[in-house]
Amino acid sequence: xxxxxxxxxxxxxxxxxxxxxxxxxxxxxxxxxxxxxxxxxxxxxxxxxxxxxxxxxxxxxxxxxxxxxxxxxxxxxxxxxxxxxxxxxxxxxxxxxxxxxxxxxxxxxxxxxxxxxxxxxxxxxxxxxxxxxxxxxxxxxxxxxxxxxxxxxxxxxxxxxxxxxxxxxxxxxxxxxxxxxxxxxxxxxxxxxxxxxxxxxxxxxxxxxxxxxxxxxxxxxxxxxxxxxxxxxxxxxxxxxxxxxxxxxxxxxxxxxxxxxxxxxxxxxxxxxxxxxxxxxxxxxxxxxxxxxxxxxxxxxxxxxxxxxxxxxxxxxxxxxxxxxxxxxxxxxxxxxxxxxxxxxxxxxxxxxxxxxxxxxxxx
Numbered sequence: 492x493x494x495x496x497x498x499x500x501x502x503x504x505x506x507x508x509x510x511x512x513x514x515x516x517x518x519x520x521x522x523x524x525x526x527x528x529x530x531x532x533x534x535x536x537x538x539x540x541x542x543x544x545x546x547x548x549x550x551x552x553x554x555x556x557x558x559x560x561x562x563x564x565x566x567x568x569x570x571x572x573x574x575x576x577x578x579x580x581x582x583x584x585x586x587x588x589x590x591x592x593x594x595x596x597x598x599x600x601x602x603x604x605x606x607x608x609x610x611x612x613x614x615x616x617x618x619x620x621x622x623x624x625x626x627x628x629x630x631x632x633x634x635x636x637x638x639x640x641x642x643x644x645x646x647x648x649x650x651x652x653x654x655x656x657x658x659x660x661x662x663x664x665x666x667x668x669x670x671x672x673x674x675x676x677x678x679x680x681x682x683x684x685x686x687x688x689x690x691x692x693x694x695x696x697x698x699x700x701x702x703x704x705x706x707x708x709x710x711x712x713x714x715x716x717x718x719x720x721x722x723x724x725x726x727x728x729x730x731x732x733x734x735x736x737x738x739x740x741x742x743x744x745x746x747x748x749x750x751x752x753x754x755x756x757x758x759x760x761x762x763x764x765x766x767x768x769x770x771x772x773x774x775x776x777x778x779x780x781x782x783x784x785x786x787x788x789x790x791x792x793x794x795x796x797x798x799x800x801x802x803x804x805x806x807x808x809x810x811x812x813x814x815x816x817x818x819x820x821x822x823x824x825x826x827x828x829x830x831x832x833x834x835x836x837x838x839x840x841x842x843x844x845x846x847x848x849x850x851x852x853x854x855x
Contacts, residue, residue, distance in 0.1 A: 507829075507832040507833045508832050509560065509563055509828045509829075509831050509832040510556065510559050510560070510563075513556070515556050517825045517826075517827075517828035517829045517832055518825045520556060520560050520824075520828055521821050521822075521824040521825040521828060522821060523537060523553055523556060523557060524557060524560060524806050524810070524824060525810065525820060525821045525824065527557065527787075527791065527806075528783070528787065528803065528806040528807055528810055529783065529810055529820060531783075531786055531787045531789075531790040531791065532790065532791075533790060533791035533792070534550040534553040534554050534557070534791075535550045537550075537553055538550045538553060554795065554799075557802055557806075558798065558799075558802050560828070561801070561802040561805040561806060563828070563831050564805055564806075564809055564827070564831075565805060566837075566838075566840050567809060567827065567840045567843055567844070568622075568805050568808050568809060570840045570841065570844060571620050571622060571808055571809070571812055571844065572622050572808075574608070574618070574620050574844070575606055575607075575608045575620050575621070575622040576606075576622075576638075576641050577608075578608040578610070578617070578643065579642075579643040579644065579769070580608075580610065580643055580644040580645075580646070580668075580769055580770060581606050581607065581608060581638075581641075581643060581644075581645055581646070582605075582606070582607040582608075582609070582646045582647070582771075582774050582776040582777035582780075583604065583605065583606050583607075583634065583638075583645055583646070583647040583653070583774075583777055584604070584605055584647060584648060584774060584777035584778060584780070584781055585602045585603065585604045585605070585629065585634075585650070585781075586602065586603055586605075586781045586784055586785060587600050587601070587602060587629075588600070588601045588602060588603050588625070588784070588788060588793075588794055588800060588803070589601075589788065589792065589793035589794070590627070590793060590794045590795075590796065590797065590799070590800055591793050591794065591795050591796060593796075598793045599627075600628070600629075601625060601626060601627050601628070601794065601797065601800050602625070602626050602627075602628065602629050602633070603623055603624070603625055603781075603784055603800070603803065603804060603807070604623065604624045604625075604626065604633065604634060604637060605621055605622070605623050605624075605777055605780045605781055606621070606622045606624070606637065606638070606777075607619075607620075607621045607622075607776050607777050607780050608620050608621070608622075609621075609776050609815070610769060611709070612708050612709060612771060613709075613710070613711070613712050613715060613768055613769045613770075614709055614710060614711045614712070615769070618815075618816055618844075618845075618846030619812075619815040619816065620812045620815065620816075620846075621780045621807075621808065621811045621812055621815065622808055623803075623804040623805075623807040623808045623811075624637050624804055625797070625800035625801045625803065625804040627797050627800075629652065630652065631650075631651065631652025631653070631654070631655055632652075633652070634652050634653055634656070635652070635655055635656060638656060638665065641665065642664060642665060643665065643666070644665075644666045644668050644763075644767070644769075644770060645657075645665050645666065645667060645668060646668040646669075646670060646770070646771060646773075646774045646776075646777070647667075647668075647670070647774060647777070648670055648673050648774065649669070649673065649753070649757065653667070666763070667760040667763075668760060668763050668764060668770055668771075669757040669760035669761040669763075670761075670773045670774035670775075671697065671700065671701075671761060671772050671773045672772075672773035672774065672775055672778075673773075673774070674697075674750075674753060674754045674757070674761060675693075675694065675697050677749070677750035677753055677754075678690045678693045678694055678697075678750050679694060681746055681747055681750060682694060687747065689737055689741075689747060690747065690750075692733070693730070693733075693734070693750075696726065696729070696730045696733065697730070699723075699726055700723050700726060700727070700772060701772065703718065703719065703722050703723050704771075704772050706718070707719075710768075711768070712767070712768030712769045713768055714768065715768035716765075716766065716767065716768035719764070719765045719768070720765060720766075723765060724762075724765050727762055727765070731755070731758065734751045734754060734755060735755070737751060738751045738752070738755075780811060783807065783810075783811065784803075784807065809824065809827075810824070812845055813845040815845075816845040816846045816850075817850050818845050818848075818850055818851060819851050822851040823845060823848065823851065826848065826851075827843050827848075830842075830843060
């Protein structure tokens with residue numbers, strides 16, 4: 492407001508914005524992030540959506556805002572990472588992500604890794620959380636670096652990059668927990684392709700193991716262990732005998748023999764869950780955590796750079812963890828960015844963690 496007499500100008504204090512010298516409010520930044528990483532709308536489609544409403548927001552501006560917002564959220568991501576790595580049991584997996592190769596006119600393959608802490612099935616009250624990390628390739632040095640210094644039970648697939656973590660040492664290290672879903676999938680694929688009775692028999696013997704897990708989900712670890720020892724252990728012993736006998740009767744070069752050897756070579760790791768009620772029968776927790784990425788890359792097709800891959804890892808970490816803790820991720824992220832915009836000197840992000848911040852009130 493300006494005075495017509497003396498020319499003095501009075502201006503209201505502008506609202507705090509997370510990104511200085513921009514006109515992006517917290518709710519807009521949250522909406523753009525959720526649109527890309529939860530609703531799978533790439534930046535150019537969002538630019539078209541805004542254009543239909545008469546708002547000019549180029550793709551380059553949206554991409555810059557996403558990158559700068561990810562930087563603001565990095566301390567919060569670090570706090571989530573610390574919480575994940577406090578767990579004595581983790582689920583791990585990875586998935587390919589196409590990354591634009593500048594000047595080459597094509598893409599190369601990066602990876603997004605996930606490390607999930609979720610012990611709700613064993614009655615644990617610790618908050619579930621997922622941590623995503625990006626790497627430009629799939630070298631084993633990456634998961635080894637992500638989990639450096641960590642000790643506990645790691646449930647993952649048979650990727651060789653994890654093997655260095657399992658090497659025995661004088662001190663308790665990382666214990667391999669194999670995945671029954673991976674072992675079962677090989678027999679399921681054979682059944683789907685050939686309808687062979689042997690593959691069907693293996694599937695029928697694995698099915699009761701999952702029925703037992705359904706029955707004890709959410710129970711305390713001691714109870715889960717007791718039920719598994721009484722009901723699952725005898726079935727698994729019979730299954731091993733069946734597989735060993737079957738392997739002697741078929742060609743060693745057959746796909747069925749390969750499926751059997753895959754299971755038998757990992758038998759110790761496959762059966763560790765019987766003796767610890769905190770463990771799970773499979774690694775589906777990590778696979779579910781990668782589902783959003785699998786759907787997203789079909790829409791946004793590729794990351795623009797390695798920095799774009801790291802930005803994606805940050806947003807997937809905060810969004811998926813918020814969802815695991817019962818939040819509406821758009822409202823929660825808006826609240827987080829409002830606090831960050833108001834308090835430039837913020838150093839303690841504990842109150843912003845999704846298992847600390849009270850959930851939003853959702854209309855009935």
